[in-house]
Amino acid sequence: MTVMEQRGAYRPTPPPAWQPRTDPAPLLPDAEPYRVLGTEAAGEADPELLRRLYAELVKGRRYNAQATALTKQGRLAVYPSSTGQEACEVAAALVLQEQDWLFPSYRDTLAVVARGVDPVEALTLLRGDWHTGYDPHEHRVAPLSTPLATQLPHAVGLAHAARLKGDDVVALAMVGDGGTSEGDFHEALNFAAVWQAPVVFLVQNNGFAISVPLAKQTAAPSLAHKAVGYGMPGRLVDGNDAAAVHEVLADAVRHARAGGGPTLVEAITYRVEAHTNADDATRYRGDAEVETWRQHDPIALLERELTARGLLDEDGVEAARQDAETMAASLRAHMNQDPALDPMDLFAHVYAEPTPQLLEQRAQLRAELAAEAESEGAQR
Amino acid sequence: MTTVAVKPATMAQALTRALRDAMAADPSVHVMGEDVGTLGGVFRITDGLAKEFGEDRCTDTPLAEAGILGTAVGMAMYGLRPVVEMQFDAFAYPAFEQLVSHVAKMRNRTRGRMPLPLTVRIPYGGGIGGVEHHSDASEAYYTATPGLHVVTPATVADAYGLLRAAIASDDPVVFLEPKRLYWSKDSWNPEEPAPVEPIGRAVVRRSGRSATLITYGPSVPVCMEAAEAARAEGWDLEVVDLRSLVPFDDETVCASVRRTGRAVVVHESGGFGGPGGEIAARVTERCFHHLEAPVLRVAGFDVPYPPPMLERHHLPGVDRILDAVGRLQWEAES
Ligand SMILES: Cc1ncc(C[n+]2csc(CCOP(=O)(O)OP(=O)(O)O)c2C)c(N)n1
Numbered sequence: 243m244t245v246m247e248q249r250g251a252y253r254p255t256p257p258p259a260w261q262p263r264t265d266p267a268p269l270l271p272d273a274e275p276y277r278v279l280g281t282e283a284a285g286e287a288d289p290e291l292l293r294r295l296y297a298e299l300v301k302g303r304r305y306n307a308q309a310t311a312l313t314k315q316g317r318l319a320v321y322p323s324s325t326g327q328e329a330c331e332v333a334a335a336l337v338l339q340e341q342d343w344l345f346p347s348y349r350d351t352l353a354v355v356a357r358g359v360d361p362v363e364a365l366t367l368l369r370g371d372w373h374t375g376y377d378p379h380e381h382r383v384a385p386l387s388t389p390l391a392t393q394l395p396h397a398v399g400l401a402h403a404a405r406l407k408g409d410d411v412v413a414l415a416m417v418g419d420g421g422t423s424e425g426d427f428h429e430a431l432n433f434a435a436v437w438q439a440p441v442v443f444l445v446q447n448n449g450f451a452i453s454v455p456l457a458k459q460t461a462a463p464s465l466a467h468k469a470v471g472y473g474m475p476g477r478l479v480d481g482n483d484a485a486a487v488h489e490v491l492a493d494a495v496r497h498a499r500a501g502g503g504p505t506l507v508e509a510i511t512y513r514v515e516a517h518t519n520a521d522d523a524t525r526y527r528g529d530a531e532v533e534t535w536r537q538h539d540p541i542a543l544l545e546r547e548l549t550a551r552g553l554l555d556e557d558g559v560e561a562a563r564q565d566a567e568t569m570a571a572s573l574r575a576h577m578n579q580d581p582a583l584d585p586m587d588l589f590a591h592v593y594a595e596p597t598p599q600l601l602e603q604r605a606q607l608r609a610e611l612a613a614e615a616e617s618e619g620a621q622r
Numbered sequence: 623m624t625t626v627a628v629k630p631a632t633m634a635q636a637l638t639r640a641l642r643d644a645m646a647a648d649p650s651v652h653v654m655g656e657d658v659g660t661l662g663g664v665f666r667i668t669d670g671l672a673k674e675f676g677e678d679r680c681t682d683t684p685l686a687e688a689g690i691l692g693t694a695v696g697m698a699m700y701g702l703r704p705v706v707e708m709q710f711d712a713f714a715y716p717a718f719e720q721l722v723s724h725v726a727k728m729r730n731r732t733r734g735r736m737p738l739p740l741t742v743r744i745p746y747g748g749g750i751g752g753v754e755h756h757s758d759a760s761e762a763y764y765t766a767t768p769g770l771h772v773v774t775p776a777t778v779a780d781a782y783g784l785l786r787a788a789i790a791s792d793d794p795v796v797f798l799e800p801k802r803l804y805w806s807k808d809s810w811n812p813e814e815p816a817p818v819e820p821i822g823r824a825v826v827r828r829s830g831r832s833a834t835l836i837t838y839g840p841s842v843p844v845c846m847e848a849a850e851a852a853r854a855e856g857w858d859l860e861v862v863d864l865r866s867l868v869p870f871d872d873e874t875v876c877a878s879v880r881r882t883g884r885a886v887v888v889h890e891s892g893g894f895g896g897p898g899g900e901i902a903a904r905v906t907e908r909c910f911h912h913l914e915a916p917v918l919r920v921a922g923f924d925v926p927y928p929p930p931m932l933e934r935h936h937l938p939g940v941d942r943i944l945d946a947v948g949r950l951q952w953e954a955e956s
Contacts, residue, residue, distance in 0.1 A: 373731035384699065385731055389723045395689050396724070399696020399704075406652075406678055407700075425716070429689030436684055591734040592769055594792045597822065597869035 264473040271466035271478040275510045278485035279547045287485045289553050295332060295484040296548055297562045299541045302328035302352045304566035306515075308573050309351070309365065313519040317577045319370040322349045326514030329484035329540035330446045332356050334414055337491040345384045345397040345415035349446075353416065354383050361569075362576045371581035390421040394430030394443065401439040401498075412498045414442045414491070420451020422468065423459050431506065435472040440498035442491060443506045446481060448513035453526040469506035481509030482540040485547075512538075585611060630807040633781045637667045637799065639812060640785035641705065645675050648703060651789060653680040655690060655707030655743075664709055665745060665804055687717040691742065695724050698738040705789055710801075711746040712755035718763070725794045726769030741788045741795045746774075747840040747890050748937055749802035751930040758927055759890035761839075764796045765867045765897055771821055772867040774798040776842030778808035780865060783818030791821060800840035822869035826878060830860035833884035833950055836875055836901055838864040841888045841938055848943040857947055867897055875901070876908045883914040884950040888938050893921035915951035 278284050306325040312318040324331050327349075335356035338344060346354050354364040359376045366375025367386050374385040384400075387393035397415035404411035421427055422445055434441045445465050449456060462468055469476030475497075479490040487509055494505035512535035516523040548554035589596055589604040596604065645651045653668055659682035662669030671680035683690050687708060694704035708714035714721075721742065729737045748757035764772045771793055775781040781799075788795035827842060828849050835845040842863045849859035862878050864871065879885045885905055887898035898919040905917050920938045928936045 372733065373727075374733070374735075377735045378699070378732055379735060385728070385736070389719060392692065392719060392723060395692025395720070396696035396699060398689075399693030399698075400700045401696070402693060403697040403700035403702045406702075413696075426688055426692060426719075429684075429686040429692065432684050432686065433689045433693050587733075591730045591732075593729070593771070594737065598872060599870060 266470050269470045269475045271476040275478045275480040276486050277480045277483050279483045279543045284547055292548055296544050298332040298356055299328045300562040301566040301569055302332055304570045305352055308570040312577050318368050320518050321368055322518045323515040324349055324352050327446055327448055327511045329487050330481050330509045330511055333487040333491055334444055337495050341411050343382045343400055343413045345393045346386050347416055348386050348388050350416050357383055359383055361573050391417050391424035391426040394426055397441050398430050398434045398439050401441045402437050412440045412495050416444050419447040419456050420459055422465050431472045434504040435474045438503035441504040442494040442498055445508045446511055447508055448511050450513055452517045466508035474504045477507045479509050481511030482538050484540055484544050628809045628811045631778055631810045632805050632807055633778050634804040636778045636782040637785055638669055640782045644789040650703045652702050653705045654683050656685055656709050658707050688720050691717040691720040694740050698740045703739050705741045708744045710756050711744055711758040711760045714744050722767050726767045737792050738794050739792045741797050743797045745801040746798045747800050748933050761798055762891050762896050771795040773821055774839035776839055776863050778810040782815045786817035787819050787821050802840050822866045824862050824864045824871035824874040827863045828861040830858040832857040832859055833947055834860045834862055834878045834882045835886050835888055836862050837888040845888050848940045851940055879905050879909045880912040883912055885917045886946045888920045888943055890922045892924045893919050894924045896921050918946045920946045
């Protein structure tokens, strides 16, 4: 039989091993970031929740300002501010239940504080008297993670372990837009989807990774679209719309809790301050851009909504401001005290039991300290 | 006295048995890695575990070493005791950041509040005719990282005992498996297997008076062979098997060197920056007045691991060890 003769009988079929897997359509993010404030959806938002968000946002803004001021006074070694990103920070904390876990990055001390951690303990890393100031198990908040995206697989593993044990626990992990280029971002999302782990990934797309804009970071249609490649839903949300962020994250948490697996949420926001107090943002962006974002400020957006609906008056604004001032005053007072330092702590928690080598080195440091104290005593 | 049947077993079998016993004893022990489930691992160390304990306890993960170790960190945070298998020495490198920045530091960064009891098993070293990226002596990367324990067995009994101790440890342990010893046989009594505890004690494998060979893992049998051969030269060599690189057993090592007055450190890892430099320095600092000669090292050359047809020129062998012993200034004796 010739090829020509065969032709009539030939039916093209897919390669044998191929099977349709996940339908991508329901996983795709909306064409535009989801918004609530100023839209019809706002009418359905719980007024109590909106007021709570407002109070937390105002406090969060004040917290950022206070922490930045503390760097100028030498009370913090460095501070990566989340000014302008408070809606994401606050919502991430508020959507979680008691037993859930938060996995923050260095920029997310506000989320950590909103989860209930003492601000002084949240800022310990950035003050520099230790790495992690709080007990992660007490608040179910993982240590602030500085190596980008490395906290994401931890969140997946923890959520997976909880599910294996039959516990009702969701992990919410935070990462920046730059961090989505890291291999750990990819690996974490892949593991989460394969294991159907109860995790929510919150990407705060604040426009920059230090100086590098998103355009140099990715060619994806959006960061939320990346979810589709892993087989999980991607959601795109206006990161300065606190009600929208809260709703989208709450949905994702509920979905995870119900056994539906992970979600990737991309919140579009903006880093209003420089990367940290040590950065000079004028080298890579203009004032005009910052100004357009100031016009889309999370607090102003929420205040407008609340005022228009008669849920907030001048007294309410003043009360929130007062509350924030009280928090700032207390933070200032605490941070103005010198932290207690014990050089012997260097050796305290390297291993469960110090190795013989560390015992020797500990003895050396102790002797050095004794000699130092003696010579100081002699000088006096 | 009744004698128990002591049958020969391979190191691979002892490792499998250690994993199985650990999983049976403690439901929080989870094995995870590439091909560890259905296949039982490329070296078959996890053979039968998925079948016996289910795939949730012995899990074929996606193929991503950082992801494997990173998720294991999260699992350990939640109270599990993950035992991670890296497929080969050189394929553990993608997990390096997780190992160094999180596994090694978590206890310290959290002031002891969040210890990570996890074990990372890594088949390492050469001598199996592996093509490139399958034979690295990678131990120095791990010993250079504070916060990790680094152990490596050289005998069948130690393979069992050290792995049980590693899994039971509340600290992260890098468990280096000398892959060329996987199929080595020893008489071993599987009826009374026991953990080696505490981690951190070396053992004198062979007593001798002339000089001490300080070694570990894959080089232990080579040193034993060298010690036998040295008898013909009139040297009675002692062989110290370190078993644990971190913590390091200064006591056992120095007691031996003080007895013999001479020492050679033997390992596959490159000499420059390899553990032998540290060991030689420690011995010199502590035993200087007992030494008849400088502490010498027989190490792998400072070259990328060679192709299989050349590896025998790279690996420390009996002749190279005996040459080094010959250079221990014996003239002074006579
Ligand atoms: C693995 C790693 N590489 C580099 C850095 C240095 N670094 C710290 S923050 C940062 C930018 C991160 O940008 P992004 O992920 O967008 O988060 P943002 O700082 O904007 O919140 C860089 C490069 C780091 N911390 N970790």
